[in-house]
Amino acid sequence: MVRSTRIVAAALTAVVVATSGCVTGHLLDVGRRREYVASVREAWVDGDRLVIGYDARVTDDNGRTLGRTPRWVVVPLAEVATPATMQPEPLRSWDRSGRPVAVWDGTGTPPAPPLLRVTPTGDGDLLLAYEEPADPATLYASALTQVWTTPWVYLLVPFTLAFDLVTTPPLVAMAPALLVMGE
Amino acid sequence: MGRLTRRDPGAVRVATLVVLVAACAAACVARAPERRPRPFDFASDSFAFANETLLEFHVADDGSERWTERDPRPAFSLRCAPVTRAVRQFFLEARFAPDAPPLDDEGYRALARAVLARSPRDQEPSADPVVIPGYPNLRSFSAAREVMLKQEISSSWRIFFQRANWRLIFPFTPSNQEATAEELRRDVEAGRTPIVRVHRYPSFAMNHALLLYGVEDAPVGLRFRAYDPNDADAPVTFEYDRVARTFTFPKRVYFGGGPVKVYEMYHGPFY
Numbered sequence: 001m002v003r004s005t006r007i008v009a010a011a012l013t014a015v016v017v018a019t020s021g022c023v024t025g026h027l028l029d030v031g032r033r034r035e036y037v038a039s040v041r042e043a044w045v046d047g048d049r050l051v052i053g054y055d056a057r058v059t060d061d062n063g064r065t066l067g068r069t070p071r072w073v074v075v076p077l078a079e080v081a082t083p084a085t086m087q088p089e090p091l092r093s094w095d096r097s098g099r100p101v102a103v104w105d106g107t108g109t110p111p112a113p114p115l116l117r118v119t120p121t122g123d124g125d126l127l128l129a130y131e132e133p134a135d136p137a138t139l140y141a142s143a144l145t146q147v148w149t150t151p152w153v154y155l156l157v158p159f160t161l162a163f164d165l166v167t168t169p170p171l172v173a174m175a176p177a178l179l180v181m182g183e
Numbered sequence: 184m185g186r187l188t189r190r191d192p193g194a195v196r197v198a199t200l201v202v203l204v205a206a207c208a209a210a211c212v213a214r215a216p217e218r219r220p221r222p223f224d225f226a227s228d229s230f231a232f233a234n235e236t237l238l239e240f241h242v243a244d245d246g247s248e249r250w251t252e253r254d255p256r257p258a259f260s261l262r263c264a265p266v267t268r269a270v271r272q273f274f275l276e277a278r279f280a281p282d283a284p285p286l287d288d289e290g291y292r293a294l295a296r297a298v299l300a301r302s303p304r305d306q307e308p309s310a311d312p313v314v315i316p317g318y319p320n321l322r323s324f325s326a327a328r329e330v331m332l333k334q335e336i337s338s339s340w341r342i343f344f345q346r347a348n349w350r351l352i353f354p355f356t357p358s359n360q361e362a363t364a365e366e367l368r369r370d371v372e373a374g375r376t377p378i379v380r381v382h383r384y385p386s387f388a389m390n391h392a393l394l395l396y397g398v399e400d401a402p403v404g405l406r407f408r409a410y411d412p413n414d415a416d417a418p419v420t421f422e423y424d425r426v427a428r429t430f431t432f433p434k435r436v437y438f439g440g441g442p443v444k445v446y447e448m449y450h451g452p453f454y
Contacts, residue, residue, distance in 0.1 A: 020384065021353060022352055022353050024354070025353060025354025025355075025356075026354070026385060028354060028356070029354065029355075059442075061429075062383055062388070062441060063431075063440075063441030063442045064441075121402075125402070140403050142402070142403045142427070143402075143403050143426055145403075145426045147357060168352075171352055175349045179346055179349070179452075179453065181341065181344045182341065182345055182346030182347075182348065183268075183303065183339070183342055183344060183345055183346060
């Protein structure tokens with residue numbers, strides 16, 4: 001009985017050390033995705049909204065590129081100049097209704113307004129300037145970044161939570177030793 | 184008092200409570216006002232030497248990344264947290280007196296030991312700093328006394344058990360990072376110099392410590408300026424992206440660049 005208890009305790013300790021802490025937290029980290037604007041394809045003005053079609057670079061939580069995907073986003077024209085408070089609304093698709101806006105990367109002859117000027121900032125970001133005949137409004141493409149979690153992760157959460165219920169208490173029990181010994 | 188206790192024990196409890204509250208209030212009032220540190224100056228408040236990395240990061244022409252071990256193995260490595268901690272201790276706990284007569288080796292060793300013996304969790308300048316004569320600042324002191332300071336920084340076995348390590352096992356959610364960024368911004372704007380761990384745990388691609396001393400608004404977030412113990416020549420800047428809700432660290436000789444997790448260490452009893 002004592003021997004089997006020791007074996008269970010040793011196995012539990014090994015599992016605790018091997019799993020590096022809260023498995024549910026690590027699972028959610030693994031499933032987290034970020035989509036950054038990689039390039040702008042097209043843009044439309046629909047009433048008081050600017051609709052931007054772009055290719056997104058999809059990354060995992062550590063920034064590793066997993067692929068590219070086409071995306072659309074709607075930005076109220078009144079908010080284009082205030083990226084900090086802007087509330088871009090992702091769209092699954094766009095039927096290309098409204099008024100087309102030329103997308104210009106700064107090379108060659110500029111098209112007539114309205115146009116969306118796309119300029120690399122040098123910091124890996126893109127500066128988007130929506131130019132009507134007057135008062136160009138600009139926004140950083142990083143303001144359009146989307147963060148989401150892959151759905152399959154949630155299927156595993158009940159299992160990882162159960163696992164954490166067993167493995168986390170020993171970790172917490174070890175913490176005081178670190179607090180006492182630690183610098 | 185005895186009569187009071189017999190007649191109205193509740194009154195005694197209230198009186199005791201009032202006395203305690205009054206004592207606490209008096210203690211708070213009597214407490215020295217918060218001492219705001221002078222601004223941290225990288226050129227004079229940092230070490231002239233760096234913590235060296237065991238690994239070096241390489242990007243091949245095809246974009247692939249790999250690590251190589253340094254050969255020969257550096258003698259002063261794996262000390263990023265103790266070096267960062269020591270920089271803040273000298274910043275807050277020491278005062279340099281360039282015009283005072285210099286000491287011998289053992290005298291300076293004793294002073295360095297006295298500085299490093301102070302609490303690494305202090306956040307304000309000491310009212311009773313250790314006076315280090317003969318040098319104008321930490322940069323010149325550490326240039327002249329490099330070997331001794333490296334020995335003193337490495338002398339304790341406890342440096343390998345940083346108290347805040349426990350925090351790594353719990354998740355760092357985007358909302359946690361958002362709160363961390365705002366808290367760090369407030370601290371730095373208040374003149375404090377928080378020490379942070381920058382990591383990708385459970386991956387060990389990044390596990391580093393920095394001292395923050397500057398912050399400014401970036402287009403979509405915040406830009407922090409920090410002392411990097413691995414680089415004695417220049418500070419490093421890294422950003423918090425408010426939309427992606429993540430910190431992003433630039434490419435360095437020891438890191439390929441990209442998102443990282445951040446939390447503060449060397450503050451409070453649990454970190």
